[in-house]
Structures are given as C-alpha cells and as structure tokens.
Amino acid sequence: MSTIDPALQSFVRRVHAMMIYRSVLRWSALWLMIAGIVVLGIRFTSDLPGDWWKYLLASWALLVAIAWYRESQRRPDPKQLRAAFDRQNHAGGLVMAAAEVDTRSWEARSGSLALPSVQWHSGSAWLGTILALVFFITALLVPVKYARLIADPPLEISQQVEDLHEQIDVLESEYILSPQQAENKREELDRIAEQASGLNPSKTWEALDQLLHTNEQIAQQQAEDALSKLNALNEASLLGKALEMLPKGLEDQKAFEEGLKQLGQLMNQLNQDGALDPNNLPPELQKAMQQALKQLGQGEGPDAKQLKQLLEALENNQDQLLDLARQLAQKGLIPPNLADQFQPGELGGLDPGPLADLLKQHGGDFQELLEQLGPELGGRGDANRGPGHAPLLYGNESSEEGAEFQEQKLGLSVPLEQAKLAGVTITAPEVTGGEAILGQGALNTAQAGGGNALAAPVLPRHRTAVKRFFTRPGVNPPSVPE
Amino acid sequence: MSDSPALLKPAELDPATAITRQICEQMDRCLLGRESLHRLVLTGLLSRGHILLEGLPGLGKTALVRTIGNILQLDFNRVQFTPDLMPGDVLGSHILQQTESGQREMIFEPGPVFTNILLADEINRASPKTQSAMLETMQERSVTLRGQTRELPQPFFVIASQNPIEMEGTYPLPEAQLDRFLFRVMFDAVDAGVLQRIITERRQGDLPSPNWQASADDLNYLFTVMERIYLPKPVAGYIARLVAATHPDHAEAPESVKQYVQYGTSPRAAIAMGEASRANALLDGRPTVGFEDVAAVAKPVMNHRLILNYQARFDRVDASRVLTDLLEELDETGLELPADVSLQHA
Structure with missing residues (x-):
C-alpha cells in the first residue's frame, strides 16, 4: 500500500x-x-x-x-x-x-x-x-x-338553532313527534349548525327554512285537528251545560232524554276521534268519565253527578287543547289567525241558559238547533262559507267608451307542415283545364297548369323580335302568344 | 502492480536531469534572454520532433540552431529556401561520373539534408515541389531517390523558419507538412535589457563557444530515459480529451472552438503532445508526466494544427486564443463537480 x-x-x-x-x-x-x-x-x-x-x-x-x-x-x-x-x-x-x-x-x-x-x-x-x-x-x-x-367566515345562526330546538322540544312534549323523530330532527339541526359557513350562507338558510317549514306543517296539521276537536268539545260542553240547566219538568223529560242521547253520541264520537284523552284527567275523573262513557254507550244517561264530572272532564280536555294551541303559537309553529280560533268556553259564544230554552222548544234536538244556528255560530271544523255572506253587486259596470280593438297583423298563409290532408286518390287527378282551384289569396288571379312562374311582360318595342324568334321555321310552332 | 512497468529510479533519472540542465545552461549562456524558448526547443529535440520557428529576421533563429548543434556536437546544415530551389538541391542528386575503370555511372551526391540538424531557413519561400520533398525526410527520416532509400543520420531534426511578414511570393506550407512539425514556436523580440547585454557582450554578433558539450552517449542516455518517463492513464486521457475537444462538433468543445475552428487537430497531435509532455517532465526531473507538462506543451503542439474558419479571421482571433480558452475550460481530471464547488490547495 x-x-x-x-x-x-x-x-x-x-x-x-x-x-x-x-x-x-x-x-x-x-x-x-x-x-x-x-x-x-x-x-x-x-x-x-x-x-x-x-x-x-x-x-x-x-x-x-x-x-x-x-x-x-x-x-x-x-x-x-x-x-x-x-x-x-x-x-x-x-x-x-x-x-x-x-x-x-x-x-x-x-x-x-x-x-x-x-x-x-x-x-x-x-x-x-x-x-x-x-x-x-x-x-x-x-x-x-x-x-x-x-378563509371561513362564521355564520351566526345560534338563535335560529335555539328556536328550532325549542320547537322540536314542544312538538315532542306534545306527542306530535315521536322521540325518535324528534331525535332525528335534532341531529339534522346539529349537522346544519356544524356545517354552517359564511361562504355559502344560502345553503344553511335553506336547510333551516326547510326544517322550520316541516315543523310548521306538522304543527299546523296538529293544530287544525286540535281545533276540530276543540269545537266538538265545546259543542258537547255547551250541550252538557244546557242539559244541566234544563228544568226537570214532565214535558222537559223528553227534551232532557233527547239531549242526553245526543250528548252520548257526541261523547262517543269525541272518544272515537281521540278528543277525549283520559290521560289528561285526574284518576277519579278518569274513572268517572269512563263510567259515563260506558253508560252513554249503553244508551243510559248519566245522572246529575256524572254529568257534572263529565263536564269537568270536557273542560280539562278543552284546557289541554288550548294549552297545546298556546304553546304552538308561542313557538311560532302555527299562524296567529289559527291560534286565535282556539277560544275557550261555549260554542259561538252561546249562553247555555237560552240554549236550554231553545232545546226545550226543539224537543232536545240539539243537532237541528245547531243547523238552524249554524250561520251564526261559524265554523264547526268543517267546510263552510265563512263568517258572513257577501252580496253580489252588479252596479258600477265598466264603460266601453273609448275602447278600441288592438290591431294585429295576421300571418300570410298556413305553413305546409300545418296543412290538413283533404284526401288521397289512387287515380290520376282530374284535369280541370287552365283554371286552377286556387281559392283566395295573392294567386287568386293567377293561371295554373304549368309554365314559368315569372311572367315577364314583353314590351311593345320587343314584340317584333320575340315574334321573329318564335316564328323561325322548323323550330317552334307558328302559334306565338301575343 | 508487479506486472506494471518499472518506474525510473531517482538514481537513473538524476543524471539525465543534470545533462538537460547543463544543455539549457549552455544555451542560455550563448543566447541571451531566450530561456523559455531554449527549454521548448530542447523539449522538441528530446521528443525527436521537428520545430518550426516563426519570427522576424535577425532574432537569432540561425544562431539558436547553430548553438544547439554545437552543444550537442551534432552536424548542422543550413539551406536557404528560395523559389528556384529544387528538391535535388536539398535531398541530393545523382551525378554522372567516370569511374577509375573508365566506365561512367550515376553517383549519388548527398544533399544538405544528410545531417543531424537541418535548418530550413524561410521554408515558405520554396515551391511546393521542394517543400513536399521534405515530407519523407521529416516523417520517415530517410531519402528515396531512383528507387533507393537512404537512411538519414540519427538523430535527425529539421528546424525550419518562416517569416510572418513579406508573404508576397511565398508558398504557405500545406497542412500535411505543418502537421509533421512537433512545435511551432513564436520567436518574439527580446526586451531592452537583453538587447543591452547583447550589445555589450556580443561584439559583431559573435556567439561564445559553449564551455560544455554533450556527448553522443549523453544524448543516447537522454533518449533512453525519455522512453521510460511514465505517462499515467488520467494524463493520457486528458491529452485525448484535449485533442478531441479541438473539433467543433465534440461534446466537450468550448464555445470558442465551436465558433472559430473549422478542423481540429489530428491524432498525430495527441502523439506529439504525449512525447513532448514526457520531455517536459524529464526537464523538470520527474519520472511521471503531470497535467502541468501537458499544459506547457499544448499550445506549441497544437497552434499550427488548428484550422480556423473565416469567422476567426474576421474577429482577429488566432489559434493561441482558442487554445487558451480550451485549456481554461476543459477540466484536466474530468471530475464533474458542481459549478459552485471547487478544490483548493491547502
């Protein structure tokens, strides 16, 4: 190395x-x-x-x-x-x-x-x-x-999210939404809040609006059902109170029994519709109402005590529906005009005292009485003509003075693709001579049967030359149009 | 390593170095102010190459050749090349002579080329015919006349000169003949100090006689040592790359070569550079050739072999400048370090 x-x-x-x-x-x-x-x-x-x-x-x-x-x-x-x-x-x-x-x-x-x-x-x-x-x-x-x-500006939607959470809570507490449905809505709301971005606020707002709209739809539908039930309850309550106030004479016994019969039908109908919720009543009242309903179902009228308990149960259910409407209105889930229709008390503001007299006069036929009073009472939860009639007035008719038709330029003729087929012939078309069936229009005076569409006029000074051209021997026949 | 050739021992090289030093000293003593030129000429002679001296008249070209011949004790002939000079005037001719028996026969009369050192003065003034007569003598070191080849005395060197001015009526040497010269050495004028010494020490221009002369054995010994100067492979590779890079279409050719060179140098240039590098190493007393030896002889070896284009003439660029660029830009080692990394001597 x-x-x-x-x-x-x-x-x-x-x-x-x-x-x-x-x-x-x-x-x-x-x-x-x-x-x-x-x-x-x-x-x-x-x-x-x-x-x-x-x-x-x-x-x-x-x-x-x-x-x-x-x-x-x-x-x-x-x-x-x-x-x-x-x-x-x-x-x-x-x-x-x-x-x-x-x-x-x-x-x-x-x-x-x-x-x-x-x-x-x-x-x-x-x-x-x-x-x-x-x-x-x-x-x-x-x-x-x-x-x-x-990079990612925030979108302030906490108030809206909180309001929607409260709405969902109300809907759940009022058994309008099942717990699972409410939980799904909460999760969806949380997801929207998490994905909220100032870069694309419309997406968030649209999602929130959609959720709010769904809640309102559900609540409004429930409120309308509740309003119908409330009217029925009011009707039953009014009848019950009127029966309670009905004098117990011999001639009134028939009216009382007829009223009780109709009250029983009303109560059964309410029970079938679910307007009478026993869960909303105290236990003793639940028992009394079930007993009364049983008796009414068997055609037996309740006694005075049972009628009183029944009326109390009806009031409880009325209160429950009113409370529902109040909570929905408070959370903005139903429109104010719908909320205003939830009124406690008697039907159409009728006093049960005079109603009792009317019942007595009508032999206890509450339904007939209602039909007569119907226009005055307003809605009963079904289709009606509204609170009052509006007269049809035919005065103040509009004047035609000074009116003119607007001028409109029409098309020249019908396009070929829009033409109608008149018929099909398998033989040769009939020759009708020089006159064509042209109908109306610009070609009205034209001659059909062949020839050049361009009919140039022959000027007088050219006529001799044209004539000589067509009279050449052996080229053209001697007949030359003048 | 046992199979590799043996390197010269210091004891073998030192005598040769001493001889070359003596020769240089004698030349420097006889001819003032030409130290580097003397070294270059001696390098050429040790390489057994021919030298083309280019310079103005009166600069001492003939004196240089005469001094070398005198120091080396070699025969010296001078031929003044003129337009009417014929090949026979240089090579020799056959003369019809009557023998002692009375018969007549053609006797060969050797020309001045039969010598050890031939000074071909103003070689570009002779006709191409006469110039071409030198081709065989320079390459083969022999003369063939009438079908008979005669060897020239050994050693044989041609030292030619040409005048860079007065080009009218001259015949520029063809490339084939230029290629046979080992070196082209520019004979520049000496400075004023040297001129003053010449005036005071050289009355009538007489040259002093050398006080030491090399013997034929010395010269043979130098040639023997020359044969054993070792050329490492990286250096041989550098010479090869250097010669290849003189061709404009070569990958390593610098920009100046691509721009100004029409034809690069021949393989003979690479051979000449290898030999001259060996001689340069010998003069430095080294048994091996290094990159600096190649750099010392590259220009004299290649400056007359490069054929420049017209663009170089227009831009007044000569071969020396192109070779300077080439030597600067081509890395000797071939080491491809990044441009911002360099090696420095500690």
Whole structure:
C-alpha cells in the first residue's frame, strides 16, 4: 500500500461529505419552505398536533438519508479524485502513477502531500435556507385567527338553532313527534349548525327554512285537528251545560232524554276521534268519565253527578287543547289567525241558559238547533262559507267608451307542415283545364297548369323580335302568344 | 502492480536531469534572454520532433540552431529556401561520373539534408515541389531517390523558419507538412535589457563557444530515459480529451472552438503532445508526466494544427486564443463537480 493512499482516502471522504452537506443544505431550504406551507395550511384549517416537531425532525432525518444515498450513488470516480488530488498537490503525475506503478522510491522525495480543501460557495444556499427558516417560523407564529375568518367566515345562526330546538322540544312534549323523530330532527339541526359557513350562507338558510317549514306543517296539521276537536268539545260542553240547566219538568223529560242521547253520541264520537284523552284527567275523573262513557254507550244517561264530572272532564280536555294551541303559537309553529280560533268556553259564544230554552222548544234536538244556528255560530271544523255572506253587486259596470280593438297583423298563409290532408286518390287527378282551384289569396288571379312562374311582360318595342324568334321555321310552332 | 512497468529510479533519472540542465545552461549562456524558448526547443529535440520557428529576421533563429548543434556536437546544415530551389538541391542528386575503370555511372551526391540538424531557413519561400520533398525526410527520416532509400543520420531534426511578414511570393506550407512539425514556436523580440547585454557582450554578433558539450552517449542516455518517463492513464486521457475537444462538433468543445475552428487537430497531435509532455517532465526531473507538462506543451503542439474558419479571421482571433480558452475550460481530471464547488490547495 502506498503512503499516498491514506491521504487520498481522506480526500475522497472529504469530497463526499461536502457533497452531502451541500445537498442537505440546499434541500433543507426547500424542505423548510414546504414545511412552512404545510404548517400554515394546518393552522388555517385546524390546530397543529402536539407532537408536530417529531414529524418535522423525522422528515428532516429522511431528507438527510436521501441526500446521503443520492450522493453515494453519484460519488465521483476514485481515479478522477486521485487525478484531482495529484493536480492540487502539483505532484507531477506521481499520485496518479501510484495507482499503476510502484512509486515508493519517489515518495520520500515528494514529501508530505497536503489534503486539498473542498470549497463550496454556500452563500446563496445559506441565504435561501435562512429565508426559508424565517418563513417557517413566521408560519408557525403568525396569528391565523383573522386568516381563518377570511378563509371561513362564521355564520351566526345560534338563535335560529335555539328556536328550532325549542320547537322540536314542544312538538315532542306534545306527542306530535315521536322521540325518535324528534331525535332525528335534532341531529339534522346539529349537522346544519356544524356545517354552517359564511361562504355559502344560502345553503344553511335553506336547510333551516326547510326544517322550520316541516315543523310548521306538522304543527299546523296538529293544530287544525286540535281545533276540530276543540269545537266538538265545546259543542258537547255547551250541550252538557244546557242539559244541566234544563228544568226537570214532565214535558222537559223528553227534551232532557233527547239531549242526553245526543250528548252520548257526541261523547262517543269525541272518544272515537281521540278528543277525549283520559290521560289528561285526574284518576277519579278518569274513572268517572269512563263510567259515563260506558253508560252513554249503553244508551243510559248519566245522572246529575256524572254529568257534572263529565263536564269537568270536557273542560280539562278543552284546557289541554288550548294549552297545546298556546304553546304552538308561542313557538311560532302555527299562524296567529289559527291560534286565535282556539277560544275557550261555549260554542259561538252561546249562553247555555237560552240554549236550554231553545232545546226545550226543539224537543232536545240539539243537532237541528245547531243547523238552524249554524250561520251564526261559524265554523264547526268543517267546510263552510265563512263568517258572513257577501252580496253580489252588479252596479258600477265598466264603460266601453273609448275602447278600441288592438290591431294585429295576421300571418300570410298556413305553413305546409300545418296543412290538413283533404284526401288521397289512387287515380290520376282530374284535369280541370287552365283554371286552377286556387281559392283566395295573392294567386287568386293567377293561371295554373304549368309554365314559368315569372311572367315577364314583353314590351311593345320587343314584340317584333320575340315574334321573329318564335316564328323561325322548323323550330317552334307558328302559334306565338301575343 | 508487479506486472506494471518499472518506474525510473531517482538514481537513473538524476543524471539525465543534470545533462538537460547543463544543455539549457549552455544555451542560455550563448543566447541571451531566450530561456523559455531554449527549454521548448530542447523539449522538441528530446521528443525527436521537428520545430518550426516563426519570427522576424535577425532574432537569432540561425544562431539558436547553430548553438544547439554545437552543444550537442551534432552536424548542422543550413539551406536557404528560395523559389528556384529544387528538391535535388536539398535531398541530393545523382551525378554522372567516370569511374577509375573508365566506365561512367550515376553517383549519388548527398544533399544538405544528410545531417543531424537541418535548418530550413524561410521554408515558405520554396515551391511546393521542394517543400513536399521534405515530407519523407521529416516523417520517415530517410531519402528515396531512383528507387533507393537512404537512411538519414540519427538523430535527425529539421528546424525550419518562416517569416510572418513579406508573404508576397511565398508558398504557405500545406497542412500535411505543418502537421509533421512537433512545435511551432513564436520567436518574439527580446526586451531592452537583453538587447543591452547583447550589445555589450556580443561584439559583431559573435556567439561564445559553449564551455560544455554533450556527448553522443549523453544524448543516447537522454533518449533512453525519455522512453521510460511514465505517462499515467488520467494524463493520457486528458491529452485525448484535449485533442478531441479541438473539433467543433465534440461534446466537450468550448464555445470558442465551436465558433472559430473549422478542423481540429489530428491524432498525430495527441502523439506529439504525449512525447513532448514526457520531455517536459524529464526537464523538470520527474519520472511521471503531470497535467502541468501537458499544459506547457499544448499550445506549441497544437497552434499550427488548428484550422480556423473565416469567422476567426474576421474577429482577429488566432489559434493561441482558442487554445487558451480550451485549456481554461476543459477540466484536466474530468471530475464533474458542481459549478459552485471547487478544490483548493491547502
């Protein structure tokens, strides 16, 4: 082994290390820029993970490993490095020759060989790395609060969400929505609130409107049912009170029994419609009402005590429906005009006292009485003509003075595709002579039967020449039109 | 490494170095102010190459050749080339002579070329016919006349000169003949200090006699040592790349070559550069050739072999400038380090 070899190997290692250092520094600048962009992006969208620096160090270590591998693959040819070592030491080819021949006899004379220094003008690389580092630190420290606001401005819908939550609570508490349905609506509402963004507010508003509209539809339908039930309850209550006030004479017994019979029908109908909810009553009242309903179902009238308990049950159910309407109106689930129709008390503001007299006069036929009083009482939960008649007035007729028809330009004729097929003949069309059946229009005076559509008039001064042309012997027949 | 050729030992090389040093000292003593030129001429002679001297009259070209011949104790002939000079005037001719027996036969009368050192003065003034007569002598070192080849005395060198001015009535040397010259050496004027020494020390221009002369054995020993100067492969590769890069279509050719060179140098240039580099190493007392030896001889070897185009003439660019660019831009080692990385001597 030549004495030159150790120095040469040191030189080779030095060159390799410098190339790795160069690659690492240059790539670090790029790596810091990319890392800064990534950090900035993460901070804009969410929060940095707690151990972000571990990922950073791991990626940098990977970068160093890649640089080492790449430079190892691109390592200069040792022969070339030997030649460079020779040149830098002005060895006159002795170092190069040492790889090929025995040069030991000259090594003592050549003296010690200095290790050439490998210089890299790293100013620009360091500048780039420092700038990239500054960018990375800036990306790490820059306040992203405002940037986030710019990137994703919030949409303030907390009040709307809270209102909708309350609506859903009311609908659930009033058994309009099942717990599962209410939970589904809550989840949908939370999802809308979570996805609310100022960049696309219409989407959020539309979703909220849709949810509100659905709630209102459900509530309004329920309110209309409740209103119908309330009217029925009012009717039954009025009848009950009137029966309670009916004098108990012999001639009234028939009216009383007839009234009780109709009250029983009303109560049964209410029970079938679900307007009488036993769950809304105290236990003793529930029992009394069930007993009364049973008796009414068997055609037996209740006694005075039972009638009183029945009326109390009816009032409880009325209160329940009124409370429902009040809560729905309070949460804006039903329109005010619908809410206003929920009125406690008697039907149409009738007083039970005079009603009792009327019942007595009608033999206890409450239904007939209602039909007579119907227009005055207003709605009963079904279709009606409204609160009053509006007379049809035929006065104030509009005058035709000064009126004119607007002029309108009509089309020339019917297009071919709109023409109607008159008929199909399998024989040859009948020749009617020169006169065509052209009907009305611009061709009214035209002659059919062939010929040129362009009938140029022959001027008098040309007639002789035209005549000569057509009278050439052997060319045209002598008949020439004048 | 046991199969590799043995490198010269210091004990073998040192005597040769001493001889070359003596020769240079004698030349420097006889001819003032021409140290680098003397070294270059000696490099050419050790390489067994012919030298073309180019310079104005009166600069000492003949004196140089005469001094070398005197120091090396070699025969020296001078031929003044003129337009009417015939090949026979240089090579020799057959003369009809009567022998002692009374018969007549053609006797060969050797020309001035039968010498060790031939000074072909103003070679470009001779006709192409006469110039071409030199081709065989320079390449084969022999003369063939009437079917008979006669070897020239060894060693044989042609040192030609040509005048760069007064080109009217001259015949520029063809490329084939230029290629046979190892060096073209520019003979520049000396500075005033040297001129003052010449005026004071050289009355009537007489040259002093050398006080030391090399023997034939010395010369043979030098040639023997020359054969053993080692040319490492990276250096040989550098010479090959250098010659290849003189061709404009080569990948490593610098911009100036691509712009100004019409034809690059021949393989003979690479051979000549290798030999001249060896001689340069010998003069430096080294057994191996280094990159600096190639750089020292590259210009004289290649400057007359490059054929420049008309663009170079328009831009007043000569071969020397193109070669300077080539030597600067072509890395000797072929080490492809990035541009911003460099090696510095510690």
